[in-house]
Every structure is written in structure tokens, then in C-alpha cells.
Amino acid sequence: MAQMTMIQAITDGLRTELKNDENVLVFGEDVGQNGGVFRATEGLQSEFGEDRVFDTPLAESGIGGLAIGLATQGFRPVPEIQFFGFVYEVMDSISGQMARLRYRSGNTVNMPITIRSPFGGGVHTPEMHADSLEGLMAQQPGLKVVIPSNPYDAKGLIISSIRDNDPVIFLEHMKLYRSFRDEVPEEAYTVELGKANVTRDGKDVTLIAYGAMVQASMKAAEELEKDGIDAEVIDLRTIAPLDVETIVESVKKTGRAVVIQEAQRQAGIASQIVAEIQERAILYLEAPVLRVAAPDTVYAFTQAEEIWLPNHKDIVEKVNAVINY
Amino acid sequence: MTINRHESLGLSDQDVLELYRMMLLARRVDERMWLLNRAGKIPFVVSCQGQEAQQVGAAFALDREKDYTAPYYRDVGVVLALGMTARELMLQAFAKAEDPNSGGRQMPGHFGAKKLRMLSGSSPVTTQVPHAVGIGLAAKIEKKDIVSFVTLGEGSSNQGDFHEGLNFASVHKLPVIVMVENNQYAISIPLKKQVACEKISDRALGYGIPGITVDGNDPLAVYQAVKQAADRARASEGPTLIETVSYRLTPHSSDDDDSVYRNKEEVEEAKKKDGVLTFAQYLRDLNILTDSVESDLEQSLKEEIDQATTYAEAASYAEPKSIYHHVYGE
Numbered sequence: 001m002a003q004m005t006m007i008q009a010i011t012d013g014l015r016t017e018l019k020n021d022e023n024v025l026v027f028g029e030d031v032g033q034n035g036g037v038f039r040a041t042e043g044l045q046s047e048f049g050e051d052r053v054f055d056t057p058l059a060e061s062g063i064g065g066l067a068i069g070l071a072t073q074g075f076r077p078v079p080e081i082q083f084f085g086f087v088y089e090v091m092d093s094i095s096g097q098m099a100r101l102r103y104r105s106g107n108t109v110n111m112p113i114t115i116r117s118p119f120g121g122g123v124h125t126p127e128m129h130a131d132s133l134e135g136l137m138a139q140q141p142g143l144k145v146v147i148p149s150n151p152y153d154a155k156g157l158i159i160s161s162i163r164d165n166d167p168v169i170f171l172e173h174m175k176l177y178r179s180f181r182d183e184v185p186e187e188a189y190t191v192e193l194g195k196a197n198v199t200r201d202g203k204d205v206t207l208i209a210y211g212a213m214v215q216a217s218m219k220a221a222e223e224l225e226k227d228g229i230d231a232e233v234i235d236l237r238t239i240a241p242l243d244v245e246t247i248v249e250s251v252k253k254t255g256r257a258v259v260i261q262e263a264q265r266q267a268g269i270a271s272q273i274v275a276e277i278q279e280r281a282i283l284y285l286e287a288p289v290l291r292v293a294a295p296d297t298v299y300a301f302t303q304a305e306e307i308w309l310p311n312h313k314d315i316v317e318k319v320n321a322v323i324n325y
Numbered sequence: 326m327t328i329n330r331h332e333s334l335g336l337s338d339q340d341v342l343e344l345y346r347m348m349l350l351a352r353r354v355d356e357r358m359w360l361l362n363r364a365g366k367i368p369f370v371v372s373c374q375g376q377e378a379q380q381v382g383a384a385f386a387l388d389r390e391k392d393y394t395a396p397y398y399r400d401v402g403v404v405l406a407l408g409m410t411a412r413e414l415m416l417q418a419f420a421k422a423e424d425p426n427s428g429g430r431q432m433p434g435h436f437g438a439k440k441l442r443m444l445s446g447s448s449p450v451t452t453q454v455p456h457a458v459g460i461g462l463a464a465k466i467e468k469k470d471i472v473s474f475v476t477l478g479e480g481s482s483n484q485g486d487f488h489e490g491l492n493f494a495s496v497h498k499l500p501v502i503v504m505v506e507n508n509q510y511a512i513s514i515p516l517k518k519q520v521a522c523e524k525i526s527d528r529a530l531g532y533g534i535p536g537i538t539v540d541g542n543d544p545l546a547v548y549q550a551v552k553q554a555a556d557r558a559r560a561s562e563g564p565t566l567i568e569t570v571s572y573r574l575t576p577h578s579s580d581d582d583d584s585v586y587r588n589k590e591e592v593e594e595a596k597k598k599d600g601v602l603t604f605a606q607y608l609r610d611l612n613i614l615t616d617s618v619e620s621d622l623e624q625s626l627k628e629e630i631d632q633a634t635t636y637a638e639a640a641s642y643a644e645p646k647s648i649y650h651h652v653y654g655e
Contacts, residue, residue: 034512
């Protein structure tokens, strides 16, 4: 087994599927010789050739349309959107078209497309380069939305996404790209889409998170342990579809929950999870379910970023509130 | 012998010297930003180097008291010529609260200033084209004698917004000038991998409008082309597509390594045609730029940029709590 950063694990996953299935195509702005602006596709063009790994013109909307055309012809396109803030340019292709073609065509056409894109805060890129827009995607029926929190999951999830027969939005948190390494198997393996992972067992409270907030939650759990509070941590891995079963099962055990998202508070995944818990486990609850989220503003500029982003201290504070309710 | 080409364009010796001063200011500001970036003082630079001649030549052909501009992120020369100051450019480079573009809230190079009739752009490229067309439509409806000038890179001419914007402007004969600054690269992707047509201006045929290609290193050629396009626009004859051909002399940005995708020889070859150098030579040949004028000019630009840098570095960042304002009307 090799030690890999998350971005290396993603590159390795792409390489695995390019080898495994000749219908897999990787393309986007600067993904060829340049290997992507973050180097996620480094070396893939020289290994698989310009027909399978190629640069596109600078046109997000065109990239989305190209993927749709290719998918109708039996390819498995894996386009990259250079920063997820640029997704607005291709929203029509994603939400208006690829998410709906199976439904519209009476199940005669499907869209096995995996759109990869970097997102997320904490690396001093201001608005449009760090926004958490997963809620926007999760609201679109027909799409799956996957957000890995570590290198092992990232490889398994990118392989599962590419093999999936529906469109997947695969969001790669920039802060996690190179922040730590994990043991990552060199062979192909999958991590199931729509299945959460309990990353820490506990009995007093359930922390539910995804992406970079999984690390913050684990750190909060360590601090809470010093005060005798035993927190369980759930890494969602996939936010659409949501693994409600794992969440509810945990909350029934602990009776308390805090839901954490990096995105702004309103209309977020956390709200959705809180609602699911109230609807399915209200008689098990010892306290209201609380949220940790960013304020409802445009994404922070650099000097406000550290204050703006949720962190482990915010989580500890909310946990104390639900414990002492 | 060098022939005087500016007189027939209605430009005095003083005008062309001012034009050169603005080109050189853009170059020197940009160079200073790279130094500041490499010294760890500013986070990011996206450069105008190699495009100053077309940027300043074009801006000089506009009515700088009333025309509107939707610039793109390399347009240091355009925004300086339209009235943005070196100090204001430094404030945006340092992302300080006083930055008139976005108060440090956007990436650098996202120029916008209401007082200069300059539209603020977003980060995905080419969104500015339909915006500029909207200004043109407003001008037509309101019968205002203004021209809407929009710039973009040649890579951006592949965006749907380029087509959608130009098509609308052409159908409605709007007073719009679309200037494509062809610097040969879209980050790492060379022109031949971006487009299959010989010239970007060939695309004008599809819209039924004039499309012309000029040497982007020659500010007088660009001035003439934009002047004619502005005259057409003011005469209600519709938009013009202008392609200015030059070369991006720096990497895409301070975070880019261009040695991955192009070789040094190619860059060195392009530097010989650099408009800042060739136009200086033109002015020297005509004895407009004498040794003493040149050294005074460099000295005054250095002082201007030193002061701008000192001021911007010392200026305050926006208060973090200011993020709560202007999300909605108050």
C-alpha cells in the first residue's frame, strides 16, 4: 500500500478507471499537458494519449454539453470544472439536461457522467473560488453528490462515481488536497455511494459532517472526551442520496445530535438532516438538534475567512448546548 | 526613415507621448506587482505584459468622458487609461478596504468602478460580453450617444456568452465594440488547440458584422481600428469585432509555470515584438522620446508607483464584520 495525499488518490482513481474502461474520458480546461491547475490529472495525458485525456476550449457550458453528447454515445465522461464557483456557467447542462435525460427519455437514455471540481474554504481564495455549493446540486433530482473527506475514500468514491450510471457531482475540498496522507491500496476498490461512514463510536452525542468538517468534528470529539463527553462522528461521504438510516440509527442511540456544514446556514444539507432526524427519531431526542454552519453572507474575503469558517470550537460549543439542554 | 503615422490619425506628439507614458505605467505597475508577489506581500498577479499597446491604444480611441467599458482581468492598460490610478490598482493587489474595484472581495484583476463607467466582472470568463451588450441596448433605447466597449481573451471567444452577446448586438445594431486580445494562450492551451479558424475576427461573418484583425503590438493600428468602430457605433451601424494579435509575455498568473507547456525560445522571440519597446523606438526615431524625456518619465513613474505601493501596503483591510453588509439592501 502507498501513502497518498487526497489529490494523489484522486489521480490514482482516475488512472485506474482509464485503464479499466476504454470508454472513460477525462477532459477540461488545462487538464492535459498542464495536468490541471491543481495537478489532479498530472501525467494522465502522456499515459493514455490525447484522445482520452484532453484539453477543452475555455468554455464551461461547452464542456457540459460535450459530456452529454459523449454520454449518449456510450462514453463515460469525467469532465473537470476548474473551480466549482464556475459551475454557474454550466448549470443548464447539469441541472437542466444531464440530471433529467433519464426521466425525459423514459429510461432509454442515461448519463454516466462524473463532474469533478475543487471547492471549499481555508486556502485564502476569495468568493467564486471557495464557495460550498453542494446544497445547490443536492436539490436537483437526478444528480448524486459525493464529497470525500480523506485519501482512501476519495479513490474508492471516484471509482464508484465513474462506474455509476447516473451523473455524479464529485466535489474535492481544496484544503484536503494536500493536508495529509493516508494508506491507499494500489488496486481498484470501491466505496459505496450513498453510504455514510461512522468514523468514531460514541454514546453521548452524534456529530454529522462531510468534507473538511469531518476533521473538525474529530478534533471536537477529542476535546469533548477530556470533559467526559463521548461523541460519535458520522462522515456522510455522499450528500445526495443521503444515508438517513445510519444517521437515525446513531441518534436513536445517543439521543442528541449536532450537524456540521462548511456552507452558509440557509437551505443547507444540515437543515435537511435536522428535518430528517425530527421526522424519524423525535421520540428518542433528549434535546433539540443544533447546527454549525457559516453565516449567510457571500463567501468570506481572506481577512474574514478564519472567523467565518466553522471550526472545532464552534462544534464543542453546540455540543455543550445540547448536552446541557 | 520612420514615417510619422500618428499625425494623420489626429494625434499630436503630446498625445502619443501620453499614450506611451500610459503603456509604460501599465508595464511598470505590473512588474512591481510581480516583485511584491515574489516577496510574499501580495497573493496573486495576473498580468498585462505584452498587451499594453492594444489596451492603451484602444482606450485612447474611446470617449473617455462618457463611453462604457467591460474590461477583462488583464486590462491594466485599459483601466489606467480610463482613469484608474496606480494607487487604486495597488489597493486591489493588496486587497485593501479602499480598493475601488471590490474592496478586496474579489480576485485581483476583477476591475469595476461605477465612477469610471466600468462594469464589474465575474470570474467565469466572457460573462462580460452580454453585460456590455445590455449597456448597448440601454443606450439605443435611451438614445444616448455612448459606445459600449468590451474586451476578452481569445480563449474566451469560445464561450457561449461570446456568441450569444455578439449575435444579439448584431441583430439589434447596438453600439458595441468587442475587442479580442489574442495573446496566443488560454492558460496552457495554445491558439491552435483553441480554435480552428485562421483569425478570431473571421467569426464576425457569422454575425454579419465587420471583423478585423490588427497588430496588437502597434497602439496606432489599434487606435485607428477602435476609432472606426466607435464611429460606426455612434452612427447606429452596429457592433464591430476587433482582434488584436500579440503575445502573453508572462505565465498566465503568478501561480502558473509556463515552462510546462511552452519553450523559452518562443517567449524570447515574442519579446522582440513587444509593443512597449517598438513604440518607444518609433517615438525615438521621430525625436519625440528623447533621452532626457525618457529618463524623466521613468523617474516619475517610479515615484508614482513607489507612493502607490507604500500607500496601499499601509492601508487597512476591510473589517471582518463588514462582511455582513450589503448582502441585502439596508
